[in-house]
Amino acid sequence: MKEGKISLEEVKHIAKLARLRLSENEEELMTHQLNNILLYMEKLNELDTSNIEPMHHAVEQVNVMRDDKLKPSLSSEKALSNAPQQNGVFFVVPKVL
Amino acid sequence: MTEEITQWSIIETRRRLAKKEINAIELVETYLKRINSLNPSLNAFITVCEELALKEARYYVDHPDKLVEKPLGGVPIAIKDCLCTEGIRTTCGSKILESFVPPYNATVVEKLLQAGAIIIGKTNMDEFAMGSSTEHSYFGPARNPWDTSRVPGGSSGGSAVAVAACLCPGAIGTDTGGSIRQPAAFCGIVGMKPTYGRVSRYGLIAFASSLDQAGPMARNVQDTALLLQVISGYDPKDTTSILKEVPPYCEEMKKPVRNLRLGIPKEYFAKGIDSSIEEAIRQALRVYENLGARIVDISLPHTEYGVAAYYIIAPAEASSNLARYDGVKYGFRAEIPSPDLIHMYLETRSRGFGSEVKRRIMLGTYALSSGYYDAYYHKASQVRNLIRKDFEEAFLTCDAIIAPVTPVAPFLIGEKLDDPLSMYLSDVYTLPASLAGIPGVSVPCGFSPEGLPIGMQILGNYFQEDLLLRLAYIFEQETGLSPKYPSI
Structure with a gap:
C-alpha cells in the first residue's frame, strides 16, 4: 500500500530504525500523517538550490578547542544516580546476546 | 494586597525588597x-x-546584604522544565524523564542563582519542546489565562502562563522555532529569543541543537532586558556559545529610535493573517x-519555505538527539x-514518548535515512541558507524588521x-528567524475584538538584542500596552 510519499512498509522500517514499536493503529495513522506532511515538503522542490551551500549552523565556528587538562567532573555515584538499574559501578542492562 | 504584590515587575519587586517593605519569605509565600x-x-x-x-x-x-548586592536577589523566577536544575526534577514534559533529577545545573540556571534568583518552579511545556500549544505535555495542557478554553501557545506555554497570570514576575x-515568541504573544507578555550562541545551551535538554x-x-521590556543581561554570555561548556561582550541591555534599551529604518516584509502580511492582528x-x-523612525518595504522571498525546511531540519536533529533515551542511563525503563536489550529499548x-515526539522522530529518521537524505535533509539545509540570505539582504536596507x-x-x-x-x-x-539564528522579541501590541492578546515581532541582525530592546521599550512607553492582567 503506497498512499503517496511513504508506504506502510516504509513506516514499519523507519520505526525499526528509530527503535519505536508502533501498534497497527499507530502505523496506519503515522503513514497517513507523514504522507500529508511529506507532500507539503514537496514545496521545497520549487526552488533551484543547485549552487547553494547547505547551512548547518547559525553562527559558523570552526574547531572549538580547549586545553587538554584534567578537571573535576561528576562522581560515578552522581552519574549513576538516575539509572533505572545499576550496581554502584556500572549501568546494568538486560542480556544483550 | 496579594494581587498587588504579584503584579509587581521584577524591578519593582527588587525595589520593595531592598526598602524592606516586604521580605523574601513573605514574597515567596505570597506567590x-x-x-x-x-x-x-x-x-x-x-x-x-x-x-x-x-x-x-x-x-x-x-x-540582606547579599539580597541588595545581587541583581535578582530574592526574586522568584520560573524555569521551563527542559533546563536542568540540580536536585529538582526536570521532566521536559515527558513520561520518559518523569523522575529525572539532574545532578547539575544548566548554565542559565547557574547564572540566575548566582544573580540571586529564587527558583519558584519548573514550568509546563510540550514534550521535548515539540509543539506550539503545550497540549503535547505528558502532564496535561496548560491553559491561557485570558481564556482558559484556549491554548497559551508553546512550547514554553507554562512559562508564559506563569508570567501572564502573575504566578511569578519573570x-x-x-x-x-518560536517557542518563546509565540506563547508570549498568545499570553500578552514580552518574550525574547536571543541570537543563537548568545546564551549557553549547557544543561538545556537538546531538541534541535542548531x-x-x-x-x-x-511582563515588561525592562524586566526582559534584566533577565537577558543575567543569562547571556560565553560558556566554555557550550562550544556553540559565542565569545562576545554582553552589552548593558538595561541602559542600551533607553536610547532613542529616531532615524532607525524599520523593514516591513510583505510576505508576513500574506493571505491567512487575521485582520485584527494585521x-x-x-x-x-x-x-x-511618529517617533521619527522610517518605514521601509522589504521582501523576504523565501518565507513561505520556512515551515517545510524547519519541519525537516528540526525533526532530523531531534531523531538523533532523542536516541539517548534508551532506558539505560536515566529516565523511564519499561x-x-x-527481557532482552532490544525489546527493552523498544518498549521503553x-x-x-508521546505521539508528537514519535511523529517527529519518525519524520527525522526518514529524512536522514539512506536514499532520502539528499531529497530532504540536504535540500532543507540549502533552503535554510536561502532564508538566512533573505535576512542578510534585508538588513542592508533596514535596521530591524517589524512583523506579526x-x-x-x-x-x-x-x-x-x-x-x-x-x-x-x-x-x-x-x-525563519530561528533557521537564520537571528534574535527576535515578541511585544504585546493590542487585543483582538474577543479580548485575546496580540503580539508584535521585532527581528534584528545577529547580536542586535540591544536594538530590539530599544524598539520594544519605546513602544511600551508610548502605548502603555503592557502590562495588562487577565481576570482569573
Missing part, C-alpha cells in the same frame, strides 16, 4: 499561595519548588513613524517479561490536535 490556588486550573507548573524556594528566601532574609523559556536557544519572558501591527508602525521508547508573531489568535484547546500539519503551519512567522 506560593497564588500558585496553589491557580495552578490546578492553569497547569503552568509541572513542579512547584515550595521547600527549596522558602529555604532560599530564608537565606536572603538572613543575608520566567525562562526556550525557543527552537536551533535551540533559551531566553527571557516577563491592523494592530499597522497601528504599531504609526507609533514608530518493565518487560524475559514506545511507552515513554502569529497569523492567528490563540486557538481552542484540541482544535489543531488531530492535524499536525495545520499546527506546524501556524509557526510560519517565527520559523
Whole structure:
C-alpha cells in the first residue's frame, strides 16, 4: 500500500530504525500523517538550490578547542544516580546476546 | 494586597525588597499561595519548588546584604522544565524523564542563582519542546489565562502562563522555532529569543541543537532586558556559545529610535493573517513613524519555505538527539517479561514518548535515512541558507524588521490536535528567524475584538538584542500596552 510519499512498509522500517514499536493503529495513522506532511515538503522542490551551500549552523565556528587538562567532573555515584538499574559501578542492562 | 504584590515587575519587586517593605519569605509565600490556588486550573507548573524556594528566601532574609548586592536577589523566577536544575526534577514534559533529577545545573540556571534568583518552579511545556500549544505535555495542557478554553501557545506555554497570570514576575523559556515568541504573544507578555550562541545551551535538554536557544519572558521590556543581561554570555561548556561582550541591555534599551529604518516584509502580511492582528501591527508602525523612525518595504522571498525546511531540519536533529533515551542511563525503563536489550529499548521508547515526539522522530529518521537524505535533509539545509540570505539582504536596507508573531489568535484547546500539519503551519512567522539564528522579541501590541492578546515581532541582525530592546521599550512607553492582567 503506497498512499503517496511513504508506504506502510516504509513506516514499519523507519520505526525499526528509530527503535519505536508502533501498534497497527499507530502505523496506519503515522503513514497517513507523514504522507500529508511529506507532500507539503514537496514545496521545497520549487526552488533551484543547485549552487547553494547547505547551512548547518547559525553562527559558523570552526574547531572549538580547549586545553587538554584534567578537571573535576561528576562522581560515578552522581552519574549513576538516575539509572533505572545499576550496581554502584556500572549501568546494568538486560542480556544483550 | 496579594494581587498587588504579584503584579509587581521584577524591578519593582527588587525595589520593595531592598526598602524592606516586604521580605523574601513573605514574597515567596505570597506567590506560593497564588500558585496553589491557580495552578490546578492553569497547569503552568509541572513542579512547584515550595521547600527549596522558602529555604532560599530564608537565606536572603538572613543575608540582606547579599539580597541588595545581587541583581535578582530574592526574586522568584520560573524555569521551563527542559533546563536542568540540580536536585529538582526536570521532566521536559515527558513520561520518559518523569523522575529525572539532574545532578547539575544548566548554565542559565547557574547564572540566575548566582544573580540571586529564587527558583519558584519548573514550568509546563510540550514534550521535548515539540509543539506550539503545550497540549503535547505528558502532564496535561496548560491553559491561557485570558481564556482558559484556549491554548497559551508553546512550547514554553507554562512559562508564559506563569508570567501572564502573575504566578511569578519573570520566567525562562526556550525557543527552537518560536517557542518563546509565540506563547508570549498568545499570553500578552514580552518574550525574547536571543541570537543563537548568545546564551549557553549547557544543561538545556537538546531538541534541535542548531536551533535551540533559551531566553527571557516577563511582563515588561525592562524586566526582559534584566533577565537577558543575567543569562547571556560565553560558556566554555557550550562550544556553540559565542565569545562576545554582553552589552548593558538595561541602559542600551533607553536610547532613542529616531532615524532607525524599520523593514516591513510583505510576505508576513500574506493571505491567512487575521485582520485584527494585521491592523494592530499597522497601528504599531504609526507609533514608530511618529517617533521619527522610517518605514521601509522589504521582501523576504523565501518565507513561505520556512515551515517545510524547519519541519525537516528540526525533526532530523531531534531523531538523533532523542536516541539517548534508551532506558539505560536515566529516565523511564519499561518493565518487560524475559527481557532482552532490544525489546527493552523498544518498549521503553514506545511507552515513554508521546505521539508528537514519535511523529517527529519518525519524520527525522526518514529524512536522514539512506536514499532520502539528499531529497530532504540536504535540500532543507540549502533552503535554510536561502532564508538566512533573505535576512542578510534585508538588513542592508533596514535596521530591524517589524512583523506579526502569529497569523492567528490563540486557538481552542484540541482544535489543531488531530492535524499536525495545520499546527506546524501556524509557526510560519517565527520559523525563519530561528533557521537564520537571528534574535527576535515578541511585544504585546493590542487585543483582538474577543479580548485575546496580540503580539508584535521585532527581528534584528545577529547580536542586535540591544536594538530590539530599544524598539520594544519605546513602544511600551508610548502605548502603555503592557502590562495588562487577565481576570482569573
